[in-house]
Amino acid sequence: MRKQILKFNVLVAVLVLVIVVSLGFTSTKKTEENVHNINRVTKPLAYSVSLEDEDVEDIIRTPFLGKSFNGFKEALAFKESRGDYFTVNPLGYMGKYQFGASTLKTIGVSSSSDFLNNPELQERAFIANLERNKWVLRKDIEWYVGRVFNGVKVTESGILAAAHLAGPGNVKRYLRTHGVSGFADANGASVRYYMRKFSGYDVSHVKANKAARI
Known part of the structure; x- marks a missing residue:
């Protein structure tokens, strides 16, 4: 009985570890994507002037x-x-x-x-x-x-x-x-x-x- 409880506890611990690692990888990936998006220029940094005839x-x-x-x-x-x-x-x-x-x-x-x-x-x-x-x-x-x-x-x-x-x-x-x-x-x-x-x-x-x- 004790062996079964020990196996169960080990199984739970492994499962928790897998979940934590998975979440950590996802979080890191999202952070990298957010940083990439922050640094991407999507609109001209202008002084509210028209693009017509502009350099x-x-x-x-x-x-x-x-x-x-x-x-x-x-x-x-x-x-x-x-x-x-x-x-x-x-x-x-x-x-x-x-x-x-x-x-x-x-x-x-x-x-x-x-x-x-x-x-x-x-x-x-x-x-x-x-x-x-x-x-x-x-x-x-x-x-x-x-x-x-x-x-x-x-x-x-x-x-x-x-x-x-x-x-x-x-x-x-x-x-x-x-x-x-x-x-x-x-x-x-x-x-x-x-x-x-x-x-x-x-x-x-x-x-x-x-x-x-x-």
Whole structure:
């Protein structure tokens, strides 16, 4: 009788061990599948912009920050330089936001080398230029936001992004001619393109400042 009980106990122990090992294997397999699924990119990490006319590499590599001000700032920087503080393009535009020397002088930066090697200074320059452009375009923001020119809805962030590209004077002409007077840089980027690409970000806290300087 004792031998039968012992055999029964051994059989139960073996059965329990088989079940535990089986469950452990299944759990590990599911964990591996979950990790694989987490790392799989199923949708572009974009800034809520259309794929039309977009560089596919931009969309795949751009981090998602939504429509916040940081989203606006980093999306614009990524488009300008892939976010590289220390780059200079063939036309001499510098840094993360690709500033020209004349614009830097306007906002109080006299040394291009100091600017290029100082990320904090570049961030301050971006804000100062943004504030100055908003002051120059304050009436146009009031008059034209919400209207549609060349199939693109005008937004404040789109206006400010286009001003970073083309200068506030060119954006003013574009808006006041209802999109007839255009502008494109050496790479073919236009006021319309920037207004579409950077539409709808929250730039409401940016102050219009005529005297914005570093």
